[in-house]
Amino acid sequence: MFLGSDIGIDLGTASVLVYVKGQGIVLQEPSVVAIEKNTNTILAVGEDARRMLGRTPGNIVAIRPLREGVISDFDVTERMIRYFIEKVVGKHTFRRPRIAVCIPSKVTEVERRAIEDATRSAGARQVYLIEEPIAAAIGAGIDISRACGSMVVDIGGGTTDVAVISLGGNVVSTSLKVAGDNFDDAIVRYMRKKHNVLIGERTAEALKINIGTAYKGTSEVTMDVRGRNLVSGLPMNITVSSVEMYEALHESVDAIVEAVHSVLEQTPPELAADISDRGIVMTGGGSLLYGLDKVIKEKTGINAVLADDAVSCVAIGTGRYIEYETADSSEKGPWFFKWGRNSWSASRRKTDRNSNKKTTSSKERKN
Numbered sequence: 502m503f504l505g506s507d508i509g510i511d512l513g514t515a516s517v518l519v520y521v522k523g524q525g526i527v528l529q530e531p532s533v534v535a536i537e538k539n540t541n542t543i544l545a546v547g548e549d550a551r552r553m554l555g556r557t558p559g560n561i562v563a564i565r566p567l568r569e570g571v572i573s574d575f576d577v578t579e580r581m582i583r584y585f586i587e588k589v590v591g592k593h594t595f596r597r598p599r600i601a602v603c604i605p606s607k608v609t610e611v612e613r614r615a616i617e618d619a620t621r622s623a624g625a626r627q628v629y630l631i632e633e634p635i636a637a638a639i640g641a642g643i644d645i646s647r648a649c650g651s652m653v654v655d656i657g658g659g660t661t662d663v664a665v666i667s668l669g670g671n672v673v674s675t676s677l678k679v680a681g682d683n684f685d686d687a688i689v690r691y692m693r694k695k696h697n698v699l700i701g702e703r704t705a706e707a708l709k710i711n712i713g714t715a716y717k718g719t720s721e722v723t724m725d726v727r728g729r730n731l732v733s734g735l736p737m738n739i740t741v742s743s744v745e746m747y748e749a750l751h752e753s754v755d756a757i758v759e760a761v762h763s764v765l766e767q768t769p770p771e772l773a774a775d776i777s778d779r780g781i782v783m784t785g786g787g788s789l790l791y792g793l794d795k796v797i798k799e800k801t802g803i804n805a806v807l808a809d810d811a812v813s814c815v816a817i818g819t820g821r822y823i824e825y826e827t828a829d830s831s832e833k834g835p836w837f838f839k840w841g842r843n844s845w846s847a848s849r850r851k852t853d854r855n856s857n858k859k860t861t862s863s864k865e866r867k868n
């Protein structure tokens with residue numbers, strides 16, 4: 502039996518990662534649910550459901566309930582969270598876990614409440630919400646407690662979050678719905694337009710990961726894929742080159758660079774100076790697109806670096822956050838604590854309905 506632990510969940514649009522206090526990341530699975538339409542029963546969640554994407558018969562649908570970075574289907578999201586919690590802590594727990602969930606920085610109050618309610622009804626004793634860029638920064642090893650500006654660009658499946666953080670809070674941020682999925686869609690569109698070939702989402706993703714590039718001047722590599730010829734209607738093989746991938750992807754890449762640029766424009770000058778000294782930190786699976794760091798560096802003149810373990814940053818940050826939140830008061834100092842190479846302040850938002858403990862918002866602070 503599991504004696505109630507504390508959990509951090511990175512509820513991503515593409516994948517869910519679960520961090521258990523004291524153990525680290527114990528689960529990483531796609532945020533996909535397969536449902537039998539007639540009976541409304543869940544057939545599979547996670548990796549098993551992902552294999553069904555695009556391959557289901559009429560009565561089964563494989564859906565990604567968080568696709569756009571918000572909860573599009575509350576009921577399915579709740580069942581997915583429940584499934585992952587049960588997978589990690591078991592069905593019959595002695596005490597229900599306290600759970601920290603990270604949320605995109607631009608979610609509305611209604612969506613915030615929906616995520617909180619879904620997590621609570623999925624079995625949490627207490628729910629803490631943490632903004633994704635803050636979690637990403639903690640996970641990337643940035644000391645967010647200092648009065649020093651850091652910029653985090655988190656590129657996931659459905660959304661890209663760009664934020665400037667100082668003193669533990671978001672100073673300027675934006676979120677756009679151009680990220681990894683959008684890269685895949687752009688590749689599908691390109692293949693249809695240029696070659697009259699229809700390829701599936703997963704094939705497009707494979708092209709992106711293997712030969713995709715955001716940078717024009719990269720040496721050429723090729724990959725063979727299968728698709729359906731739209732003229733003959735028959736399956737065919739086609740060789741695709743990285744130069745074509747650049748053509749397919751550059752508009753989406755430009756949108757991300759533009760977002761980084763506009764956040765920099767709105768950043769107060771002292772913090773902008775810090776960022777130009779310290780560089781931009783990139784996290785999330787989408788930031789692994791070849792050459793993206795180089796393009797950001799070229800277009801902004803500021804060094805952009807991929808965080809170590811970019812895909813797990815948010816989960817690690819959320820986990821460290823719950824570890825901090827649930828530590829005994831003797832273990833944590835009044836204003837900051839040190840954990841590994843990080844130290845960060847106690848600026849946080851707690852959304853536990855049972856307690857009305859107020860927290861500081863970054864806007865109330867002076868830089």
Ligand SMILES: Nc1ncnc2c1ncn2[C@@H]1O[C@H](COP(=O)(O)OP(=O)(O)O)[C@@H](O)[C@H]1O
Nearest residue numbers: 513514515516657658681682785786787789790
């Ligand atoms: N090596 C890679 N190159 C380019 N894109 C990648 C790579 N690895 C993963 N991705 C993309 O990253 C996205 C998922 O990133 P992730 O951070 O897990 O998203 P989320 O936080 O939204 O769940 C997907 O679109 C996936 O295709």
Ligand SMILES: [Mg+2]
Nearest residue numbers: 513657785815
């Ligand atoms: Mg993410």
